Amino acid sequence: xxxxxxxxxxxxxxxxxxxxxxxxxxxxxxxxxxxxxxxxxxxxxxxxxxxxxxxxxxxxxxxxxxxxxxxxxxxxxxxxxxxxxxxxxxxxxxxxxxxxxxxxxxxxxxxx
Amino acid sequence: xxxxxxxxxxxxxxxxxxxxxxxxxxxxxxxxxxxxxxxxxxxxxxxxxxxxxxxxxxxxxxxxxxxxxxxxxxxxxxxxxxxxxxxxxxxxxxxxxxxxxxxxxxxxxxxxxxx
Numbered sequence: 001x002x003x004x005x006x007x008x009x010x011x012x013x014x015x016x017x018x019x020x021x022x023x024x025x026x027x028x029x030x031x032x033x034x035x036x037x038x039x040x041x042x043x044x045x046x047x048x049x050x051x052x053x054x055x056x057x058x059x060x061x062x063x064x065x066x067x068x069x070x071x072x073x074x075x076x077x078x079x080x081x082x083x084x085x086x087x088x089x090x091x092x093x094x095x096x097x098x099x100x101x102x103x104x105x106x107x108x109x110x111x112x
Numbered sequence: 113x114x115x116x117x118x119x120x121x122x123x124x125x126x127x128x129x130x131x132x133x134x135x136x137x138x139x140x141x142x143x144x145x146x147x148x149x150x151x152x153x154x155x156x157x158x159x160x161x162x163x164x165x166x167x168x169x170x171x172x173x174x175x176x177x178x179x180x181x182x183x184x185x186x187x188x189x190x191x192x193x194x195x196x197x198x199x200x201x202x203x204x205x206x207x208x209x210x211x212x213x214x215x216x217x218x219x220x221x222x223x224x225x226x227x
Binding site: 004009032034042043044045046049099104105 | 116152153154155156157160170202204214215216218219220221
């Protein structure tokens, strides 16, 4: 069945450094790729998303890139801050977002 | 707006007991979802409801039933709880129909332990 693989499972960076999380998906019909941030004890919250007709999208310190041919997409966080520490999930879904497949998550630690 | 609310926040059940997890959203969203979250496995879809009056199975539906009571409410029922159903359960809703984003709005979760 459809699958989304996410790497790494844990990432530790120094404050101010960049962090990169990578995902691959298997369903070539996927056309919507959101990234969610989950803080301890809370539900996931969308931080950025990208559609398949766009190769890159940026929002302040966060950017996402998509390579449809390779079925890869990545999250880039620059100038990391301690408040970026959380679990990040990538996901892929087809039209309408009815069935979204999530990656296993990356726990990011930003050390002050 | 309260967004997506879930009750209860925590629950401990004995094997074989039943319970219903409640979810409600006040954003007038058409679609609602139930996920379970287990360590190292991300979020897995149990059931979803694309619109009021319809429900469909997700990736891991066995042992669960759902009811879309109205547009606002979507409940998840465990008829005979098993230790394998120990997990954190999240409800989510999404607006559909011609938008560029399919952002899912998640509730705060229900932490369920089955002994």
